[in-house]
Amino acid sequence: MPLPSHAGGIVAIDTAALADNWRALAARHAAPTAAVVKADGYGLGATRIAPSLAAAGCRHFFVAHLQEALALRPLLPGAMLAVLNGPLPGTEAEFAANDILPVLNSLDDIARWSTLAAQLGRALPAILHIDTGMARLGLPPDEAATLTAEPHRLAGIPLRFVMTHLAAAEHRESPLNHTQATRFAAITAAFPGIPTSFANSSGIFLGEAFRSALARPGIALYGANPTPGQPNPMRPVVCLRVRVLQLREIPPGTPVGYEATWRARRPTRIATACVGYADGWPRALSNRGAAFFDGTALPLVGRVSMDLVTYDATDCPSLRPGDWLELIGPHMPLDDVAALAGTNAYEILTSLGPRYARQLLPTA
Ligand SMILES: *Cc1c(COP(=O)(O)O)cnc(C)c1O
Numbered sequence: 001m002p003l004p005s006h007a008g009g010i011v012a013i014d015t016a017a018l019a020d021n022w023r024a025l026a027a028r029h030a031a032p033t034a035a036v037v038k039a040d041g042y043g044l045g046a047t048r049i050a051p052s053l054a055a056a057g058c059r060h061f062f063v064a065h066l067q068e069a070l071a072l073r074p075l076l077p078g079a080m081l082a083v084l085n086g087p088l089p090g091t092e093a094e095f096a097a098n099d100i101l102p103v104l105n106s107l108d109d110i111a112r113w114s115t116l117a118a119q120l121g122r123a124l125p126a127i128l129h130i131d132t133g134m135a136r137l138g139l140p141p142d143e144a145a146t147l148t149a150e151p152h153r154l155a156g157i158p159l160r161f162v163m164t165h166l167a168a169a170e171h172r173e174s175p176l177n178h179t180q181a182t183r184f185a186a187i188t189a190a191f192p193g194i195p196t197s198f199a200n201s202s203g204i205f206l207g208e209a210f211r212s213a214l215a216r217p218g219i220a221l222y223g224a225n226p227t228p229g230q231p232n233p234m235r236p237v238v239c240l241r242v243r244v245l246q247l248r249e250i251p252p253g254t255p256v257g258y259e260a261t262w263r264a265r266r267p268t269r270i271a272t273a274c275v276g277y278a279d280g281w282p283r284a285l286s287n288r289g290a291a292f293f294d295g296t297a298l299p300l301v302g303r304v305s306m307d308l309v310t311y312d313a314t315d316c317p318s319l320r321p322g323d324w325l326e327l328i329g330p331h332m333p334l335d336d337v338a339a340l341a342g343t344n345a346y347e348i349l350t351s352l353g354p355r356y357a358r359q360l361l362p363t364a
Contacts, residue, residue: 007357008274019056034060036218098295117156169202224345257302271313
């Protein structure tokens, strides 16, 4: 497929690597494994990538919002599609009508889902989420205790899974991991026969105590390292390239960009590229990191502005307007970009803006 001529930037998505990553995680988990495709597939485009994951054998998908599930439902026939944020009051009937599973995060969610089941006169399956140490979403300990003491609250609700979510799985040594595993084992004992769902990407690498009937990896599918500090077991999936708009020669002492935060120390060639913080390229990368052209590093100089970034291209005499610079790719891994920006790969990926063209590789 030729590169779209109007695009200032291209997010190329290696769907073969994506499928390989899902298979590798499923093999590592040695038990059923879902795919988390919330936030538009971590910025890659959920409707583009979910079919590749389904083709690789994935049968369980998670998103955060009902709208995300509705967009994916026709593309994933027969697959389980669940909404992590649960049913907002008034949306329950839409879940039921579209075969979308809510994750029930509170006694109130449970009551509303059970009421709908009674109204419709049929069983309405769901996933139950118990909070075991994050204090964010899911039944808090007191609600979980109420539920186990009063199981009739689940009338009409066959539970497909009981799940919890790890708060610090990327930190192998965090004692919170085992605290959560212990609490989860205690709570699941109260739901005999109901399959469990536990590990996220990093949790899959924590060992036996974190295995469940359904892992829920997200970020590792997209190539980020789920085992920080150790070699990345995943294949890179995302390559971001942006176009050079203009080149100029500047004499020593010339300031570059807003607020003149960088000045040339030698005769310098400046390349201005077609990307900015409005595209999700973090302003925190001002004067940090580099783009690559033909394997040569072009240090980012000056502030990242809304639509433009400037690079020192002095070592790249062959660079021309219209050429493509690698911002994420073989020379500049996603996790390195995140570290330079003082954030994580999740934020870099989910910030990838709508102005980029998204291209699936390999293309038919
Ligand atoms: C986002 C999310 C996941 C996926 O986590 P990763 O760290 O991306 O693997 C799994 N479960 C829940 C509840 C989530 O919110």
